[in-house]
Amino acid sequence: MAKDLEDSVAEHEKMIEEVLSAYPKKAQKKRAKHLSTAGAVEEGETEIVSKCDTVKSNVKSVPGVMTIRGCAYAGSKGVVWGPIKDLVHISHGPVGCGHYSWSQRRNYATGTTGVDNFVTFQFTTDFQEKDIVFGGDKKLEKSIDEINELFPLANGVTVQSECPIGLIGDDIEAVARKKKKDIGKTIVPVRCEGFRGVSQSLGHHIANDAVRDWVLEGEGSEYEATDYDVNIIGDYNIGGDAWSSRILLEEIGLNVVGSWSGDATLAEMENAPKAKLNLIHCYRSMNYICRHMEEKHGVPWMEYNFFGPSQIAASLRAIAAKFDKSVQDKAEAVIAKYQPLVDEVLAKYKPRLEGKKVMLYVGGLRPRHVVTAYHDLGMEIAGTGYEFAHGDDYKRTGEYIKEGTLIYDDVTGYELEKFIEQMRPDLVGSGIKEKYPVQKMGIPFRQMHSWDYSGPYHGYDGFAIFARDMDLAINNPVWAMFDAPWKKSA
Amino acid sequence: MPQSADKVLDHSKLFHEPEYKEMLENKRAKYENATPAPQVTEILDWTKSWDYREKNLAREALVINPAKACQPLGAVFAAAGYEGTMSFVHGSQGCVAYYRSHLSRHFKEPASAVSSSMTEDAAVFGGLVNMVDGLANTYALYQPKMIAVSTTCMAEVIGDDLNSFIIQAKEKESVPADFDVPFAHTPAFVGSHVDGYDNMQKGIISHFWKDAERKETDSINIIPGFDGFAVGNIRELNRILGEMGVTYTILSDVSDVYDTPSDGDFRMYDGGTKLDDVKAAVNAKVTVSMQEYCTKRTLEVCEKAGQATEVFHYPMGVQGTDEFLMKMSELSGKAIPDSLTKERGRLVDAMADSQSYLHGKTYAIYGDPDFVYSMARFVMETGGEPTHCLATNGGKEWKAKMEALLASSPFGAKAQVWAGKDLWHLRSILATEPTDMLIGNSYGKYLERDLGIPLIRLTFPIFDRHHHHRFPTWGYQGGLNVLVKILDTVLDKLDAETGTLGETDISFDLTR
Numbered sequence A: 001m002a003k004d005l006e007d008s009v010a011e012h013e014k015m016i017e018e019v020l021s022a023y024p025k026k027a028q029k030k031r032a033k034h035l036s037t038a039g040a041v042e043e044g045e046t047e048i049v050s051k052c053d054t055v056k057s058n059v060k061s062v063p064g065v066m067t068i069r070g071c072a073y074a075g076s077k078g079v080v081w082g083p084i085k086d087l088v089h090i091s092h093g094p095v096g097c098g099h100y101s102w103s104q105r106r107n108y109a110t111g112t113t114g115v116d117n118f119v120t121f122q123f124t125t126d127f128q129e130k131d132i133v134f135g136g137d138k139k140l141e142k143s144i145d146e147i148n149e150l151f152p153l154a155n156g157v158t159v160q161s162e163c164p165i166g167l168i169g170d171d172i173e174a175v176a177r178k179k180k181k182d183i184g185k186t187i188v189p190v191r192c193e194g195f196r197g198v199s200q201s202l203g204h205h206i207a208n209d210a211v212r213d214w215v216l217e218g219e220g221s222e223y224e225a226t227d228y229d230v231n232i233i234g235d236y237n238i239g240g241d242a243w244s245s246r247i248l249l250e251e252i253g254l255n256v257v258g259s260w261s262g263d264a265t266l267a268e269m270e271n272a273p274k275a276k277l278n279l280i281h282c283y284r285s286m287n288y289i290c291r292h293m294e295e296k297h298g299v300p301w302m303e304y305n306f307f308g309p310s311q312i313a314a315s316l317r318a319i320a321a322k323f324d325k326s327v328q329d330k331a332e333a334v335i336a337k338y339q340p341l342v343d344e345v346l347a348k349y350k351p352r353l354e355g356k357k358v359m360l361y362v363g364g365l366r367p368r369h370v371v372t373a374y375h376d377l378g379m380e381i382a383g384t385g386y387e388f389a390h391g392d393d394y395k396r397t398g399e400y401i402k403e404g405t406l407i408y409d410d411v412t413g414y415e416l417e418k419f420i421e422q423m424r425p426d427l428v429g430s431g432i433k434e435k436y437p438v439q440k441m442g443i444p445f446r447q448m449h450s451w452d453y454s455g456p457y458h459g460y461d462g463f464a465i466f467a468r469d470m471d472l473a474i475n476n477p478v479w480a481m482f483d484a485p486w487k488k489s490a
Numbered sequence B: 001m002p003q004s005a006d007k008v009l010d011h012s013k014l015f016h017e018p019e020y021k022e023m024l025e026n027k028r029a030k031y032e033n034a035t036p037a038p039q040v041t042e043i044l045d046w047t048k049s050w051d052y053r054e055k056n057l058a059r060e061a062l063v064i065n066p067a068k069a070c071q072p073l074g075a076v077f078a079a080a081g082y083e084g085t086m087s088f089v090h091g092s093q094g095c096v097a098y099y100r101s102h103l104s105r106h107f108k109e110p111a112s113a114v115s116s117s118m119t120e121d122a123a124v125f126g127g128l129v130n131m132v133d134g135l136a137n138t139y140a141l142y143q144p145k146m147i148a149v150s151t152t153c154m155a156e157v158i159g160d161d162l163n164s165f166i167i168q169a170k171e172k173e174s175v176p177a178d179f180d181v182p183f184a185h186t187p188a189f190v191g192s193h194v195d196g197y198d199n200m201q202k203g204i205i206s207h208f209w210k211d212a213e214r215k216e217t218d219s220i221n222i223i224p225g226f227d228g229f230a231v232g233n234i235r236e237l238n239r240i241l242g243e244m245g246v247t248y249t250i251l252s253d254v255s256d257v258y259d260t261p262s263d264g265d266f267r268m269y270d271g272g273t274k275l276d277d278v279k280a281a282v283n284a285k286v287t288v289s290m291q292e293y294c295t296k297r298t299l300e301v302c303e304k305a306g307q308a309t310e311v312f313h314y315p316m317g318v319q320g321t322d323e324f325l326m327k328m329s330e331l332s333g334k335a336i337p338d339s340l341t342k343e344r345g346r347l348v349d350a351m352a353d354s355q356s357y358l359h360g361k362t363y364a365i366y367g368d369p370d371f372v373y374s375m376a377r378f379v380m381e382t383g384g385e386p387t388h389c390l391a392t393n394g395g396k397e398w399k400a401k402m403e404a405l406l407a408s409s410p411f412g413a414k415a416q417v418w419a420g421k422d423l424w425h426l427r428s429i430l431a432t433e434p435t436d437m438l439i440g441n442s443y444g445k446y447l448e449r450d451l452g453i454p455l456i457r458l459t460f461p462i463f464d465r466h467h468h469h470r471f472p473t474w475g476y477q478g479g480l481n482v483l484v485k486i487l488d489t490v491l492d493k494l495d496a497e498t499g500t501l502g503e504t505d506i507s508f509d510l511t512r
Helices: A003-020 A025-032 A072-081 A096-100 A129-134 A137-150 A163-168 A172-183 A200-214 A241-251 A266-274 A283-297 A309-320 A325-353 A371-376 A391-397 A413-423 A432-440 A459-474 A477-481 B018-030 B037-046 B050-057 B071-080 B093-107 B120-125 B128-142 B153-158 B162-171 B193-209 B230-244 B275-283 B296-304 B317-332 B338-358 B369-381 B396-407 B423-432 B442-451 B475-497
Strands: A035-037 A087-092 A156-161 A186-190 A229-235 A255-261 A277-280 A301-303 A357-360 A380-384 A406-408 A427-430 A445-447 B085-090 B146-151 B220-223 B248-250 B286-289 B308-311 B362-366 B385-391 B416-419 B437-440 B455-457
Touching: A003 A025, A003 A035, A003 A413, A025 B128, A072 A087, A072 A096, A072 A156, A072 A186, A072 A200, A072 A283, A072 B093, A087 A137, A096 B071, A096 B093, A137 A156, A137 A172, A137 B050, A156 A172, A163 B153, A172 A186, A186 A200, A200 A283, A229 A241, A229 A266, A229 A283, A241 A255, A241 A309, A241 A325, A241 A459, A241 B018, A255 A266, A255 B018, A266 A283, A277 A283, A283 A301, A283 A391, A309 A325, A309 A371, A309 A459, A325 A459, A357 A413, A371 A380, A371 A459, A380 A413, A406 A413, A413 A432, A413 B128, A427 A432, A427 A459, A432 A445, A432 B093, A445 A459, B050 B423, B071 B085, B071 B093, B071 B146, B071 B193, B085 B093, B085 B128, B120 B128, B120 B153, B128 B146, B128 B162, B146 B153, B146 B162, B146 B193, B193 B275, B193 B296, B220 B317, B230 B248, B230 B317, B230 B338, B230 B475, B248 B275, B286 B296, B286 B317, B296 B308, B317 B338, B317 B369, B317 B475, B338 B475, B362 B369, B362 B423, B369 B385, B369 B396, B385 B396, B385 B423, B396 B416, B416 B423, B423 B442, B437 B442, B437 B475, B442 B455, B455 B475
Parallel strands: A087 A156, A156 A186, A229 A255, A229 A277, A277 A301, A357 A380, A357 A427, A380 A406, A427 A445, B085 B146, B220 B248, B220 B286, B286 B308, B362 B385, B362 B437, B385 B416, B437 B455
Antiparallel strands: A035 A406
16 A cells, blocks of 8 residues: 555544544444545456445434434435426425425426426425324315316426324325326325435435336327437436536437436426436436336436546447447547537636545535546545445445545534544535535535536536636635734734 | 637526527427427416416415425524524434525525434334434534424424423433423424424523522513524614613524634534523513514513513514614613614615605515514505515414504505415415515515516525625614615616616616
């Protein structure tokens, strides 16, 4: 092992030990399993460059530690279902869940809001005490009738269960079946109560299962099927990501018949099983339905990564390889077409960003997927971790990050603060809850869930924005003004 | 290719470039199974009709875009105003992520709170273990001076008993026996965030006052209530009462915790009401609530303790501030200083200077019950008409109070009060009976877009404009801030309407 690597591993171990020493014993023992350093790969291993699946993941958060995780409802309504624009998503239960998640995920969608696009709405059954006592099925039925009357162009309704639904024994499946018969539209009951599972992750899975059970047999839209039909899966169109991806896929000669679920319609969900290939971006949140479509409909799937030019080019080639030469030729042409843009972006931003250290803590795919985009800009990843990953995500992380990188799973507020304090990275990429504490410490920050109200970051067009944003975060003059001149040490 | 390194286009411009427009049109035409444009237009027009309004207002079950949040948000906000206090919310963990995000998005500040992270096993067996372990972890990691416990609806539905759980946690030495762990049950299916604020204040005060022997002093307690402008307003309150020389204690002062400096240190806790001051607050002769609907249960505790109580409805504007100052003067025996009288004169002066632009303007106002009351009153002071007053979390009592207020002025004659209605109701109301302006929070931007009625952001939450909450809306100075925001909107609108070159710009006046 090289000397500096050895040093960094030893340093991380010491830092982890210090952080853990603050915990009471029981919590200490649990948290110790989630903190580690990316290790060396076994001999002969070629797929990964470091071993990251040594941390424990996808287990319950320790109470009282300020986990950054959300819940199953957030994973279903907030992530998977919420972006489908022509369905009305009812936050079924008390008012809060729908309120706090109202218009917060920036899943862009075209259409006329309130007429054929309902993404930026908060529909709720607003449970009162009597609904808890007597059950909410009747209220749900009536709500669906009211939606049908007031929003005639809504193509269906999903019922996103909040915690009380599963606890009071409501039968939302029966309501869904009955109302489907009554109004002739797709009604999807989703059992994504927030207490289920340990994070958003089970919510994704439950949401995928609901797609399988209540949507996939539908008719879809009428279009001329071709051998080049694909679906974009697990792209939620944050700031338009799915669009800056779609444009590339179309340029290489593919037809995106289903966009899941950013800017999606019900028809696009239903179209999916007829496609030739599923292209999955966020593996964590939608691998389940891809596996189902593979088994049931014979649609193969592959992962891809549209962050940063290296991965975009590699992904375009890998995708094209699944098709004929015409697509492969176009892929090469597209890569060549965008190369001048890439060169310009790198010429402008790389000198300003080279060598800067980044720490990441995000959700589904980004703690690994964005790594190469930073590398493309000459930046280094000092630490990374996931809110709700499973072992297979950590395994895949090894494809991207170097040995000696700090790894933290389901990190707590305390741990993250201490790690940042000690490592003093040049940039932290995480969420809104982490943004302001980190900035107070004088460290530049970008929200990497919402793209900090920017984006898209996917595709070549997105990479230019990504580079610009990292530059404006790191190189803003404000960071030099934190110390009052009369307080500066001599 | 629209993108370039020289001039990077992000979402606001990129998707309006021809390549993307064509791509999106193609997507819509081929794969979305979209409704043809004429039918979309037809339905859009219908949603703005009287027919639609009647159907919309007849809704009995579905709630669409309500202007209210749930109880624990208010509880977390209230607890944040006490020295070194960590909120511990017992129940599912996703809720806490939501409260923290929500508060951070408004204040652009850290918002700390922890969860007991209950999952399916806790749903079956109860969350005692989560409480016991959780309190120990919070205490060890975040070293608070107090942990304020509230509940998510999950814990409420399964019936966890906070009092008993906290006693058991202390027996198990999660925290020292004498450590302050006040609590409040805050079911999300009862009331709204203003009730959660109330319950947590009640919980904290009851905790400190329960065994206290009260020796009445001349001090005055002030409870600010749930307020997105708390940072500016509480500081303004301090300034005003300081000038008057009043002895007072603010119960829950969030002004510093939601406005910490950037100097290299992250302060998880900053400022807040000192715990010793909360204890001593039992001796105050009177507790003044700045927002009645945030403090009904809390004031009962104060009255039980032997204190007098006084209530306001988020006092704003001339008369609201007059009444507040006179009441403080009466309670404290301190005169209102000339400096404040002069401030009053300056606000009135500004209103007189600008009255021609404000007289007869119509407004729709929505928000929490106390805010809407005061805002409507201030609007009437400027000669404006609060045509529609809406509070999703307002009830019958509030409606009656609003109607009495509106009846007190000729400018309220045409006003309608909408208790318990939501912002989709308001869309129908404004589509059929429009006003000149809309006063509310960031969610109002959808109404502004749909109906072309300019929005003035004067209440929580404000996500899409920065830092307004750092400036007060209370007091005469606050009144001036509110006045200027309204005036800017009126004059910007006038400029926009008269600003098309060669068409409408004959009255594009330099001086207005």
